[in-house]
Amino acid sequence: VPITPFFGFFSAKYAGVTCEELMYDYDKLGVVERKTILDFQPDMYVNPYTYALLGPLMEALDYKELKWPGHGVSPTSSYQFVEGEYMKADEYDAFLFDPSDWILRTYLPRTCGALEPLQQLFPFRQFHYYMATLGRFSVFGLPEVATAIESLLKAGREALKMVSAAASFDKEMKGLGFPPQFAPSTHAPFDALGDALRGTRGIMLDMYRQPDKLLEACEKLTPVMIEMGVSGAKRAGVPRVFIPLHKGPEGFMSLKQFKTFYW
Template identity: 40%
Template sequence: MGKSPEEIYNERAKRIQDATQLKIPDRIPISIEDEGVFVSHGGFTWADVMYDVEKAKAAAKKIFLDLDQDTHALPFILCPAQIYDILDYRQMKWPGAKLESNRLDNPNNVYQFMEPDAGFEAMHPDEYDRFINDPTDYMIRGFWPKVSKTLEPLKNLPAMWHINSYTRLPLLAPFGSPEIANALEALIEAGKEAIKFNQALTEYVLEMVNLGFPPRNLAGCSEPFDFIGDYMRGTIGRMLDMYRHPEKLKEAVEKVTPMIMEQVLAQAEAKLKLLNDAMPQGRHLKHVAMYLHGGAGGFMSNEQYKEFYWPTLRSLLMGIIDAGFTPYMFSEGVYDDRLEIIKDLPKGKVVWHIESDVFKAKEILGDTCCIEGGPPASIMNAGTPDDVKAYAKKVIDVCGKGGGFIMGVAHSLLTAKYENVKALVDYTKEYGVYQ
């Protein structure tokens, strides 16, 4: 008699947990985020999956069943395109968009993030104080009117803190304007689309759990510096601010850190409850993901990293750890010079995904943190299955030694060949067994 899905689920979760805690599992676990491959493997375009969550679910389910790795991940679409259309969203261009100004011409192209000052007006340096003093008010009346053409009228709303008594109620007059009414109706419409999307993804997660695949992560959040740098000031803005407005930049980053903590822990707790209700005896992974952007080599020096990036990142990591969860850190870009800095963490409590030199990361971080990595995009996209196996063998021989390693891929799989991804999974299962 074969194993039940719950038994398979628990075996897979234990394999990941053992590696995370720097123990030696039965074999090297495999956890690949499908990203772009699930779309082509499922026979769809990016326009298809961004506008039809059922197609996205079907494609994601197919690739994880076909790969048969140790985890599953959500379809890599982040947000239904209907919401982008409703909001006339300026931070993104995507295939199939209703408006030509928002549309990528090729339906097979993945969505493209638009930098502040490229896709929309960024938060100005002189708005730091406004954001720091009242982030919620700034986001509603300052930021969203810039990011969304539909929500531009919100800039005319009154400051709600000022309406504190019956004498101030006439200040509600802007809510009676057709422009504000249209913006609020659009938010309701976007909210309904979000409810449908979230319900569909919940169904997908429960289906994958019942098929024996633990979720790769419970929740995700922005790193505090990236919260400001990526979405509000932009790459150029944040780099200039380290020289021109260093204290304001640090103050803003410190302001959002506890707010991010509260949000991501609430999200993780809710997802964990969902899993416990679905599989009470399950060994559920408790990973919380962060994808790091602005701290990569080339964006700042090590001294700047220690001044602007690491203090709030470490504070957030420790808060997640203290709450009983495991940070899963995807360090995008070159992190070779940061390894000695990010080693300052409790042993066996953090997973670091390394895009650059995974061998150096194993050497420096291996006695403190679990390492995840694998073949680079050049091999996954342009190589052969034999090329993939040869690289995987080297990674397993070096990084798999002594445990504490998860096999993945170094970079995003937006254009990788499916046969190469399958070869990586199958070879790791065969060669990555601990004797």
């Protein structure tokens, strides 16, 4: 039986450093995680850069959905998920009509304080051409929108550092004989809606108050979630896809509800 632990912030405690240090110090994270892997010799490893070294990135976005070590929780604590109804009960139709637009102009401004001005953008689906479209560029000249774009650039630079460090770590682990436990991840559509958009309470009520809308949203997301897993696996060259199962256990829903809404 392969032993493939998800070390998480255990590596910080094992090395005698704080979780906060691993959120911000690229080099220290590599040293600490390397020591943990070499000492415990797991059959496969999880790249730590994709879950630990995110402090600068989340600060750049003023990210609302997580509290992290040194930011909302103590430097020695792990993440705290901040659940909320980031999609309101009456917004299913807007989400279903154009998910990308809803994410860009509604979801991101709600979950990232630095991106709140993006709600002023025009829907990109309202397609014009030639001269008719040029006036719409005026929104990018608004000071608050320009500031939001600068925040995106800052977040992008930090994300690039993280991805580069993650790639170097993968290369090192491969050289040491450790295969990755997984590279891509995806979600059950019900979890994507319940975790990130409607919240536990919201999606539970939706099963009773508007089940048809919930099912329609799950169907809408199913090919997207499949695409996330398959394309990620092909891109990384790793056939194992991580799918966390959050809201499907019997303590949350009945078997009938599981078969209807979850899987």
